Amino acid sequence: MYTNSLPAPEIALPLASLDPVSQAASAVTSAWVAVQNFHSFLALLDVGVFGASATVDFKLMQATSSGGANPKALTNASTGVAKAITQLLAAGGNNRLAAINARASDLDQTNGYGFIAMVITVGTAASLVSAVLFGFSPRFDPGQDTGANPTYAFGAGNIAQIAN
Secondary structure (H helix, E strand, O other), rough: OOOOOOOOOOOEEEEEEEEEEEEEEOEEOOOOOOOOOEEEEEEEEEEEEOOOOEEEEEEEEOOOOOOOOEEEEOOOOOOOOOOOOOOOEEOOOOOOOEEEEEHHHHHHHHHOOOOOEEEEEOOOOOOEEEEEEEEEEEEEOOOOOOOOOOOOOOOOOOOOOOOO
C-alpha cells in the first residue's frame, strides 16, 4: 500500500465515460482510449432503473486506432475469455453496479491493437445507464494531463479536471 500517495493521479485516473442517460434499446460506445500509458484498467457500469423486461450487456472492445478501426472483443490474454459481464436482467432489480478488469497486456498488441472502449448494450426497453473507464498504475508518475509531455490520452473530452 502506498500510504503517502493520493488516490489520483498517482494511482488511478478517469479516462472516458458514458454519461448517465436513459439509453434506448441499442448499443452505445465510449471514446477509444490509448492503453500505452497505463498498466491496468477498470470499467465500471452503473445501471439505475431498468425498463420493463430490459437487459443490459457491458463489454470492453479493442481497436487499432482512436477512431475504433478494426474493432474486436477484448479477451483475457491467458484464457481467451471475453472481457464482458454476464447479462443483467430487469428481474434482478434496479440500481446495480458491474465492473470489468483488464490489463494492457490483454490487447492484441502483436497485430497493432492499442485502444480500448466500453460498450453498453440495452435490450428490449430503455434503461438508465452510465459507465466510467479508469486507468490504473500510470507508466509515468505522477499522472499528467493531455497538455503535458508525455501526454495521457484521456479519451473523451468530458473529464473536466482532477484536483488533489
